[in-house]
Amino acid sequence: MTTAQSAPSDIKDLSLAAEGRRRTEWAERSMPVLRLIRERFTRERPLAGRRLAACLHVTSETANLAVTLKAGGADVALCGSNPLSTQDDIAAHLVKDHGIKVFAIKGEDHTTYYDHIRAALAHRPDVTMDDGADLVGALHMIALNRLDDLAPPVRQWVETLSVAERKALVAGVAGSTEETTTGVIRLKAMARDGVLQFPVIAVNDSDTKHLFDNRYGTGQSTLDGILRATNLLIAGSTVVVAGYGWCGRGFALRARGAGANVLVTEIDPLKALEAQMDGYRVVPMAEAARAGDVFVTLTGNIGVIRVEHMRAMKDGAVLANSGHFNVEIDLEGLQQVAQGPTRVREFVNEWRLDGKRIFVLADGRLINLAAAEGHPASVMDMSFANQALAAEYVVQQAKRLAKDVHRIPRELDAEIARLKLAAMGVGIDVLSAEQEKYLGSWDMGT
Numbered sequence: 001m002t003t004a005q006s007a008p009s010d011i012k013d014l015s016l017a018a019e020g021r022r023r024t025e026w027a028e029r030s031m032p033v034l035r036l037i038r039e040r041f042t043r044e045r046p047l048a049g050r051r052l053a054a055c056l057h058v059t060s061e062t063a064n065l066a067v068t069l070k071a072g073g074a075d076v077a078l079c080g081s082n083p084l085s086t087q088d089d090i091a092a093h094l095v096k097d098h099g100i101k102v103f104a105i106k107g108e109d110h111t112t113y114y115d116h117i118r119a120a121l122a123h124r125p126d127v128t129m130d131d132g133a134d135l136v137g138a139l140h141m142i143a144l145n146r147l148d149d150l151a152p153p154v155r156q157w158v159e160t161l162s163v164a165e166r167k168a169l170v171a172g173v174a175g176s177t178e179e180t181t182t183g184v185i186r187l188k189a190m191a192r193d194g195v196l197q198f199p200v201i202a203v204n205d206s207d208t209k210h211l212f213d214n215r216y217g218t219g220q221s222t223l224d225g226i227l228r229a230t231n232l233l234i235a236g237s238t239v240v241v242a243g244y245g246w247c248g249r250g251f252a253l254r255a256r257g258a259g260a261n262v263l264v265t266e267i268d269p270l271k272a273l274e275a276q277m278d279g280y281r282v283v284p285m286a287e288a289a290r291a292g293d294v295f296v297t298l299t300g301n302i303g304v305i306r307v308e309h310m311r312a313m314k315d316g317a318v319l320a321n322s323g324h325f326n327v328e329i330d331l332e333g334l335q336q337v338a339q340g341p342t343r344v345r346e347f348v349n350e351w352r353l354d355g356k357r358i359f360v361l362a363d364g365r366l367i368n369l370a371a372a373e374g375h376p377a378s379v380m381d382m383s384f385a386n387q388a389l390a391a392e393y394v395v396q397q398a399k400r401l402a403k404d405v406h407r408i409p410r411e412l413d414a415e416i417a418r419l420k421l422a423a424m425g426v427g428i429d430v431l432s433a434e435q436e437k438y439l440g441s442w443d444m445g446t
Helices: 014-028 032-044 060-071 088-098 110-122 134-143 152-158 163-171 181-192 207-230 246-257 269-277 285-291 307-312 331-337 377-400 410-423 433-439
Strands: 051-056 075-080 101-103 127-130 175-178 200-202 238-242 261-265 294-297 317-321 339-345 348-353 356-361
Touching: 014 060, 014 088, 014 377, 032 060, 032 377, 032 410, 051 060, 051 110, 051 134, 060 075, 060 088, 060 377, 075 110, 088 101, 101 110, 110 134, 110 152, 127 134, 127 377, 134 163, 134 175, 134 181, 175 181, 175 377, 181 200, 200 377, 207 246, 207 294, 207 317, 207 356, 207 377, 207 410, 238 246, 238 285, 246 261, 246 269, 261 269, 261 285, 285 307, 307 331, 331 348, 331 356, 377 410
Parallel strands: 051 075, 051 127, 075 101, 127 175, 175 200, 238 261, 238 294, 294 317, 317 356
Antiparallel strands: 339 348, 348 356
16 A cells, blocks of 8 residues: 555555455454444444544454444544554455555554554544544644644644644544543543543443453453463463553453462552452562562553662563553663663563563553454454444534533443343343332332
8 A cells, every 4th residue: 555645545465355354254253232233323324424533453343343333324534543553454454345444554653653643633533433542632732732742743734734724623523432541531631621622422431341341351362462472371470460440450360360479559549458358469569579570560650660660670570561552661761771672572572671681572562452462352342332332422412412521321331231141142130110119219128
């Protein structure tokens, strides 16, 4: 393909499409809820006439979401939300077989990554879909005229637009959806500061998203990524889990299931207490640094593992990140005091620090998507059902929604759970009339 500047797509190799189609079809087998939504979207076309720009991990599961959005009538442009998470065969499949604009290449450099975000913005969307708030963040820098805070490829493009065109670009967005914890944190900060320009649906706040995707999806895929990158034996090793949110507790559960001795570090006393009562040993990072064999950050915060921690680590310590951005491990600090890196495996860099070896996986980026395939399709079925319904909800309700961060209506959340249970062949009880009356009363005691 030619570059994103002059062509409708910028991907690695269109000839990979056949493999991408096979893998997308395999994932679709485990996504029955999204399939039902796609069938309805095909009939009703709730997104007809809408231009939708999505900044998501380009995986086989995302491909099924993109096809669903197109079935609903949307004109979709897709860019990657992480330089290492794109599956090039999936990108080729979407371009060749579905005519969807894709701007994503696995391993793309910083400039190309932001040029692809520029290309998604140049689609002039009226609905955006984010995983990490990169599209929304860029739109708000434009709205606030903070052009110096934009990455050069985006800034240079924006500078070619008139003031009226810049205003129209932002004003044209009816609303947005956000997939991940990190993005929701950024968006709530915007809302708190009174700068949010349009309503956003926090898909991550849906129970059928964070209770399953974050816990079971991240737990399994993070362990999968570490094993694919290193082929280490987890049993008998000491694994340090930084952060005990839904992602951290999911990974801690999987690491313990693989036979690891699990230490947890936290800054939240409630989560730390929960981890301790779940049977883990909770310690400060300064103490964990001396004991750990494998360290995994899942906090969404900056500087979780710093140089002083690395100096205290054992020879051969392995560091991985499963938070959205590559800021949780202080790689800039490590680069200033250590020798390296030396690439020893595809996703493993060796650094020499004070005579010891420190191994950093996937350049500190999302290990589950860089070295593996991300979450299983079955759990992404619910996450992307939320995304599809959130896009529909934004289109229907944008004029009535305040410029704030909203969650998807609870009845839609519950419907996704109901459909998932039905697809799994699981039945549940229903309340009798007597039980409903009892729960709704205040005068029926013992």
